[in-house]
Amino acid sequence: MWQYEKKLQYPVNIKNPDAKAAKVIISQLGGPDGELGASLRYLNQRYTMPYGEIIGTLTDIATEELAHVEMISAILYQLTKGLPVEEIKKAGMDIYFVDHTAGIYPIAASGVPFRAEYFGVKGDTYADLHEDLAAEQKARVTYDNILRLVDDPDVKDPIRFLRERELVHFQRFGEALRIAQEKDSYRNFYAYNKQYDKH
Amino acid sequence: MNAMTKNALLQKVREAAFEKQEMILYMDTHPGDRAAMHHFCEVRDRCAKLTAEYEKTYGPLTASGVSCDRGWTWVDSPWPWQRPQDVAAAPVKAYAAMQNTGCAHGGYPMARRGK
Numbered sequence: 352m353w354q355y356e357k358k359l360q361y362p363v364n365i366k367n368p369d370a371k372a373a374k375v376i377i378s379q380l381g382g383p384d385g386e387l388g389a390s391l392r393y394l395n396q397r398y399t400m401p402y403g404e405i406i407g408t409l410t411d412i413a414t415e416e417l418a419h420v421e422m423i424s425a426i427l428y429q430l431t432k433g434l435p436v437e438e439i440k441k442a443g444m445d446i447y448f449v450d451h452t453a454g455i456y457p458i459a460a461s462g463v464p465f466r467a468e469y470f471g472v473k474g475d476t477y478a479d480l481h482e483d484l485a486a487e488q489k490a491r492v493t494y495d496n497i498l499r500l501v502d503d504p505d506v507k508d509p510i511r512f513l514r515e516r517e518l519v520h521f522q523r524f525g526e527a528l529r530i531a532q533e534k535d536s537y538r539n540f541y542a543y544n545k546q547y548d549k550h
Numbered sequence: 551m552n553a554m555t556k557n558a559l560l561q562k563v564r565e566a567a568f569e570k571q572e573m574i575l576y577m578d579t580h581p582g583d584r585a586a587m588h589h590f591c592e593v594r595d596r597c598a599k600l601t602a603e604y605e606k607t608y609g610p611l612t613a614s615g616v617s618c619d620r621g622w623t624w625v626d627s628p629w630p631w632q633r634p635q636d637v638a639a640a641p642v643k644a645y646a647a648m649q650n651t652g653c654a655h656g657g658y659p660m661a662r663r664g665k
Contacts, residue, residue: 352567354612403625411613 353414360418361512365429365505370442372501373430374460377447379497379513380423381457381465384489386513390416392470392486396479402534405476405527409483412520419513424455426509476535480528484521491517556608563604563611566597 379385393413400406431444431453439448446462457465471482494514498507554562573590580586605615613624627637 397629398631403627403629406629407613407625 353417359422359425360415361422361509363422363425363429363509365426365503367503367505368432368434368438369430369501369503369506370434370439370444372503372506373427374442374444374447375500376423376426376430376497376506376510377458378460379490379493380420380427380455382459382461382493383469384486384493385457385459385465385469386416386419386423386490387457387465388469389413389486389490390420391467392472393483395470395472396483399474399476400479401476402530404530405480408523408527412523415516415520419516422509422513426506427455428453430506476531477528480524480531483524484528487517487521487524491521553607559600559604559608563597563600566593566600569593570597 381387390413393409393416397406397409397413400409434444434453436448439445447456447458450456459465470486471479473479473482491514494510494517497510498514501507501510570590570593573586573593576586577583577590601611601615605611606617609623609626610616616622616624628634
């Protein structure tokens with residue numbers, strides 16, 4: 352089970368609202384490579400993993416991703432709080448506002464609501480860990496793109512932190528993959544799931 | 551006090567934690583209830599004591615609950631969804647054999663340890 356801590360993992364203090372920035376950053380909440388999908392991906396993959404090191408890695412990274420959901424939500428909250436309707440219209444955020452006002456609702460930047468198709472659970476150690484490695488890289492690229500699209504240093508600072516976490520998670524998943532391969536068999540060059548074939 | 555079995559002690563932790571959870575939800579909508587606040591603090595302390603007792607004997611309930619002189623036991627089995635037969639099925643033999651062969655890396659670059 353889980354417990355909540357009343358703090359952000361990294362502080363978010365944005366002085367100037369910016370609907371345009373919120374419109375792209377929301378993809379890291381409810382988009383294809385967003386934090387919500389990341390957390391659910393790892394939480395759901397844990398059960399059928401064969402080794403404690405991998406289950407622990409998935410559990411602990413999934414938990415951290417929930418903290419990132421909160422950070423992105425805090426960024427969106429601060430970017431949209433108190434925005435005049437004129438600003439909302441000018442930024443093209445009216446199409447979000449009409450359904451959600453300034454509430455935090457997980458959608459991709461394109462407007463597509465969060466979908467479970469954004470993550471995969473194959474039930475296979477190697478397929479799932481490779482998905483996780485790719486997911487961390489894709490999330491890193493999304494943060495790179497956000498950094499290209501946004502100018503405000505108050506926004507860029509927590510985004511840079513989140514981007515760095517993707518790099519660290521990628522490293523840990525690489526190690527988890529190596530652990531799986533070493534524990535299964537040093538002859539398992541082709542990275543297929545030995546556990547399943549034994550059953 | 552007699553040492554309780556793992557499951558018996560875990561059940562006591564679970565019951566105390568559930569009581570604490572119930573008190574937390576109640577307090578959220580009754581923040582001014584002083585009698586309930588007193589009860590909450592009693593439950594919280596009982597829960598912390600039982601958790602510490604469990605972790606000391608049987609291992610961590612949270613990652614930071616590991617005991618520093620026992621190593622990183624956080625990744626040890628079982629996980630909450632694993633039955634005894636699920637843990638026994640873990641194929642550790644291949645790993646042991648690999649370590650004895652002297653060719654642990656098998657020539658596969660992703661399996662190379664940075665030693």
